[in-house]
Amino acid sequence: MPNYGMPGVAVDRKRAMTVGTVALALVVTVVAGWALYHSQQDEPGMPISLRTEQIGDGVLVGTEVRANGVVVGKVTDIAPDQHGTQQISLRLDDSKLFGFDDSLRVDYAPANLFGISEIELRKGDGGSPLRSGTVLDFTGRRASEVYDATMGSILRNAAQVGGSVLTPQMASVIAQAAADTQAFTPLAQALITAQRTIADNQKMPMSRLFGELGPAFDGGGRFAGATVQVVDLIRSMQRLQSDRAAYDKGVATVTGTLLPALATTFSQAGTQLSGATDMLVPVLTALARMVPQPQQSAVELRLLLERLRAAMPDTGQGPVLNVQVELKGVPAIAVPLLGGAR
Incomplete structure (x- = not known):
């Protein structure tokens, strides 16, 4: 077979x-x-195109397209267009585009913190319904309706802002504001103390509060009495009663002549002595350099004085050098000093 x-x-x-x-x-x-059937069958979704002057960092073929936080499509193609523009082809799920028309706006937004970007569609003011093959032109007048909020754009804007804002003038303004704030510190402390006192008194019982205010009224009475005594003492001065003109003349001399003369004297002294005080600066600087370590110099000077005091004790007739000289075997010096005695 x-x-x-x-x-x-x-x-x-x-x-x-x-x-x-x-x-x-x-x-x-x-x-x-x-x-052949599968090649001729259209991919589901509505194709539209965006003609833009810029493309956000990280926007590539396959980038997701979102509307109201929901994924509604993806980028199918990116190609250069005329006059230096780009055409971004999208395929969207028209069942999820409720309320969107050809007045929509586009954001290049970061999908996460790792630099992956996406396209966010925002609703416009109203226009014609979106149709398959619609080309939205975001060049010229509508260029401002495309906003780049990707991580690269944010970092570039932050660098530009930092370079233009953090200038020496800004540093001077901040320093001046800090100085002014420090000048208002005592006032702020006084306000805080007053507020704290008021808050503490609000918590105190009424009986205790009146008890604390009692000595204040007593002090006020004493102050009023002392004030009346001072006024009475001034009114009862014999000089004011007997020779008021001479008293007024003395007061006028002090206020009209003496005090203005002192003010003029101190002003001239400040003007004339400014040069002398300027000369003291290098002298004091040189003295400071001569003693680079004040604590160590003070200890060494104290030790030197103690040794001098021990070497020259006080005998009642003044300090005497405490020293003994051995002259044995040196006749050339011993004989003149001892007068020939052995």
Whole structure:
């Protein structure tokens, strides 16, 4: 029996070749039809295009498109367009674009903190409904409706702001504001103390509050009495009663002559001595450099004075140097000093 034969079946070589060829052709036809069907079938979604003057960092083919926080499509193609613009092709799910029309706005926004970007669609003021193949032109007048908020744009803007704001003038303004704030510190402390006192008194019982205010009224009475005594003392001065003109003349001399003369004297002294005080600066600077370590110099000076005091004790007739000289065996010095005694 031949290799192409089957038991109980009458078949020859020519018939077997015909059946095999027909079966192979049928399989090829089915596969080609299935491929042609899928190639001609449109991808689901509504294709639209965006013509823009700039593309956000990280916006690539496959980037997600969101509307109201929901993914509604993706970027299918990015190609250069005329006059230096770019055309971004999108495929959107029209069932999720409720309320969006051709007046929509575009944001290049970061999807996370790792630099991955996405396109965010925002509703406009109202326009024509979106249709398949619509081209939205965001160049010229509508260029401001595209906002780049990607991480790269944020970092570049932060660098530009830092370079333009953090200037020496700004540092001077901050320093001046700090000085002014420090000048108002005592006033703020006084206000805080007053507020704290008021708050503490509000918490005190009424009986205790009146008890604390009692000595204040007593002190006020004493102050009023002392004031009346001072006024009475001034009114009862014999000089005012007997020689008021001379008293007024003395007061006028003090207020009209003496005090203005002192003011003029001190003003002239400040003007004339300013040069002398300027000369003291290098002198004091040189003295400061001569004693670079004041604490160590003070200790060494104290030790030197103690040793001098120990070497020259006070005998009642003045300090005497406490020293003993051994002159034995030196006759050239011993004889004149000791007068010849041995």
